[in-house]
């Protein structure tokens with residue numbers, strides 16, 4: 113918010129949102145934040161962005177295992193492998209630092225997920241159990257949280273800003289509702305949420321319309337399975353088509369229009385829909401859903417309470433391209449800049 117005050121025009125919002133969401137994840141996982149000018153952090157963001165941009169390409173060896181030898185010869189595959197290794201090295205270095213910190217203090221209680229894991233491992237090893245906790249497990253969990261928890265929430269917030277700029281009437285309604293419920297001085301809180309019917313509908317509609325993870329993550333059937341009369345053979349790859357679900361006219365009155373009414377009753381109350389599944393479904397659905405929803409609600413309402421969002425002058429004529437987006441693993445908004453006018 114302070115940065116927006118200093119430079120409210122021509123804002124590349126995704127950079128601010130990445131810094132915000134990564135701070136939250138970094139605090140949870142490593143008990144620290146990274147300064148924007150930290151080169152290793154910048155490299156992590158660049159690597160993470162690359163993995164999202166290459167999209168389904170990074171899943172090809174998984175989808176077609178019999179081609180994996182051939183695929184491994186392609187320069188792009190080698191770049192993907194190198195990028196994952198770089199991220200892993202960054203994470204391993206951070207874990208090593210936490211290990212040094214914890215081992216210097218036998219009574220340390222820990223302040224983050226990494227500390228908690230290291231302490232549990234130390235306790236288990238003191239009892240002769242060297243199997244339950246493995247460093248590699250901690251590396252993978254931390255990596256997944258870092259990669260999956262930074263860009264996704266940041267891009268969802270970026271889409272919300274884009275939708276507010278593109279659909280000013282919806283922005284008027286959200287602003288009016290936030291001012292009526294929380295006023296203009298104190299920041300909106302989670303306790304306001306139940307009264308912010310239209311705002312909640314706009315957040316859901318933005319997630320539906322954007323469909324950030326159009327194909328979620330590919331899965332594989334581990335055994336022959338019958339589903340609604342269809343056989344899904346063992347080993348079949350399954351790609352959940354969330355974009356299709358979110359644009360299906362069977363479930364949505366105006367599938368290709370930004371229409372918050374999809375989540376409102378006739379008398380204007382918030383009505384969540386079971387057909388909105390941006391976090392996918394089942395046992396491997398996104399574990400970060402509640403954290404993401406919390407970050408999105410608090411950030412979105414705090415910004416719209418104070419600022420009018422609109423496209424910067426050079427982008428006013430590119431709204432269709434921005435809304436069409438660019439599809440990788442995530443469906444990104446097109447290149448954009450926004451102006452924030454203090455209310």
Ligand code: HEM
Pocket residue numbers: 256257260261262264265268324325328329330352390391392393395396397398399400401403404
């Ligand atoms: C609005 C933000 C987010 C969206 C739209 C989103 C969406 C998704 C989707 C669609 C999947 C694939 C699930 C599947 O295929 O079954 C997924 C997986 C995952 N997400 Fe999220 N996510 C978001 C935020 C987060 C956050 C904040 C975290 C971390 C705190 C996170 C951590 C993960 C992890 C670790 C997985 C892999 C789960 C597994 O393989 O079992 N996500 N997410």
